Amino acid sequence: MSYNRLLIPVVLCLTAAAQTPTPATASLSVSGDGTSALTLTSADLAGLPHETVSIEEQDGTKTAYQGVPLHAILAKAGIPMGHGLRGKALAAYVLASAKDGYQMIFSLGELDPDFGNAHILVADKRNGEPLFGYQGPLRLVVGGDKHGARSVRMLEKLEVVQVRK
């Protein structure tokens, strides 16, 4: 294996301790097939129900990321979730893009609480503090992943792509 995004968990580890954040204003756009395009600001996200995902660091301590479940944000943009997710909607994916150009995809079925129920957050806080520098102001945190490659840092955009038209 050559270098790849597997090294992200190490980066997650690097964030173990308390760095004083330099808060930046978040802006997350949600668009694509079947959505009512919207843009969420820090204040918008702060007003949505938050959950927590904990990541174990290299020194054995745990870092808690707080954020809004990814499926809840998609639902807010009009993507059917739960009972509404059926048929061709299951042949769709979300393309998550970062400020630095990094991209990752997740299928809708993987995210839906009635199917894969993956615990993925759009995190805006780490241990209760805003995300700093290269982490934020928003990032994905994929609970349960053995490696951090899918936990997109500096998240800016979510696009839904319907594969089966």
Add this chain to the structure above:
Amino acid sequence: MRLLAILFAAVLVLPAADEYQWDLPKGFPKPQSPADNPISDAKVRLGRYLFYDQRLSVNGQQSCASCHRQELAFTDAKGRAVGTTGEQHPHGSMSLVNVAYSPMLTWTNPQMRSLEEQALVPMFGRQPVELGLDARGEKLLRTLSADTSYPGMFQAAFPDEASPITLTNLTKAIASFERTIISARSPYDRYHYLGDNSAVSEAAKRGEILFFSEPLSCFRGHGGFNFSNTNQVELHDNGLSDPGKSKAPTLRNIALTAPYMRDGRFATLDAVLEHYRSGGRHDAAQDPLIRGFALSAHDRADLIAFLESLTDREILHDPRFSDPRKQAAEH
């Protein structure tokens, strides 16, 4: 009875008298020692004396510390190391800072994973000669046995052995000392781990974001708390003019460890950045991550500011890692 219970509890809580006490900041895991060489104060003390002892070279001219100088973050400012008889090594001396976290040692040998084993290479290697000791180090062991201090130090470090002055124990002690050389007090550490927002410049903060960005991807070779991917045991061809795979070393204290790359071909950090910006040889043999990127003069300065923020100046003078004989002479 109650007093006994308290005493018993205290025994459970207190570390053993000779258990080495790591002074590690948050974010730094406890270094692991091999099962057959648990670290102890006595071994670290002995290893420190040996590390600085020039009698470990065939002509009494060099010690481990000759190529791993504390004031240079345990490097030697040479592109290629020079042994005690003047032979030049094909590679430069690697920093020993945080070597306890390195799963793989040396620039180019992915099989070298033990500090105890690695210590034998400079002592007995012939191509090139580094310290140039005789085949089994018998003369050295006789010298140490006749010394006024070493027999006691060996006995303290290996109390269960009747004749502890052996080559195996010598390498165990040196390795134990090397594991204690932990660097974690740079401005970046104060900023990142201690929450001191003023510890690094705004340029360094911008450089940090660039370092961890997808286009540059510096973090993929130099990630983690030690900026060396402590879970990685692979070599990579980083696109130098002569193909070949080598280790991505720690970037901690990198501003102090010029010249750079395995043979010191680049004199400055700026030259290193220019190499990666240009994308190396652009052939199929180099790692696909070496692909070149745009880098403005402003970004370049920010990146260098970030790299400079990794300099831990305290370790350059930390008395725990200095020559114990000089220290004793000064007091």
